[in-house]
Amino acid sequence: MTASPSSPAGEPGPSGAPDRELRAEAVVAAPPARVWALLTDVAQMPARSPELLRMVPLKRGGLRVGQWYLGLNRRGPAVWPTRNVVDELVPGRVLAWTTTSSGARWIWELSPAGPEGRATRVVHRRPVPRRLTVVSRVFAPLALGGSAGHADELEQGMAQTVERLKVAAEG
Numbered sequence: 001m002t003a004s005p006s007s008p009a010g011e012p013g014p015s016g017a018p019d020r021e022l023r024a025e026a027v028v029a030a031p032p033a034r035v036w037a038l039l040t041d042v043a044q045m046p047a048r049s050p051e052l053l054r055m056v057p058l059k060r061g062g063l064r065v066g067q068w069y070l071g072l073n074r075r076g077p078a079v080w081p082t083r084n085v086v087d088e089l090v091p092g093r094v095l096a097w098t099t100t101s102s103g104a105r106w107i108w109e110l111s112p113a114g115p116e117g118r119a120t121r122v123v124h125r126r127p128v129p130r131r132l133t134v135v136s137r138v139f140a141p142l143a144l145g146g147s148a149g150h151a152d153e154l155e156q157g158m159a160q161t162v163e164r165l166k167v168a169a170e171g
Contacts, residue, residue: 018151019103019128024158028120030169032110035120036092038168039108042069048164050157051075055084065089069097075153104128122165124158 028035038044040063046052051073058068064086071082081101088096088107096107104126113119 016151020151021128022126022151022155022158023124024155024162025121025123026162026166027113028122028166028169029114029118030120031118032092032112032120035110035122035165035169038165039095039110048161048168050160051154053079058083063089063095071099075150102128103130120169122162124162126154126158 042055042057042063045055053072053074054070056070056072057063058070059066061067065088067086069084069086071084073080073082083100084097084106085100086095086097087105088094092110094107094109096105098105105128107123107125107127109123109125111121111123113121
């Protein structure tokens with residue numbers, strides 16, 4: 001199974017509300033501990049994510065609940081910062097943060113798959129628990145070509161990120 005948005009045949013999901021839940025998933029032929037080690041190497045996240053340039057920790061203490069990260073993102077000529085707060089960390093299973101500048105929550109869920117847990121189901125989701133922030137609703141149409149279109153691109157980028165994580169874990 002390859003990483004893909006939640007539509008059939010790995011095609012991008014249909015355009016819709018920009019605050020809809022986005023999703024990508026894959027089964028990785030590597031144990032959860034290996035996938036977790038790669039996922040939580042924050043310095044390597046930009047190598048997997050098509051939009052992320054850098055994740056900079058803003059507090060001491062490494063990856064932990066309450067840690068803040070400055071995310072630097074780029075799409076075409078547009079470059080923008082985000083503030084991200086880690087709000088859930090269950091070692092080997094769940095990593096989640098809220099992007100306070102947009103109102104989105106980014107969730108990674110790992111679970112054993114296959115015989116004897118030798119594989120890992122990776123689910124990457126982006127719900128918007130309340131609604132997109134005013135900043136996000138203004139910035140996306142002005143700099144990113146529209147909120148719904150950017151959500152579609154984010155979902156495609158999530159599929160690429162999951163696939164790149166899969167390749168790294170299986171390699």
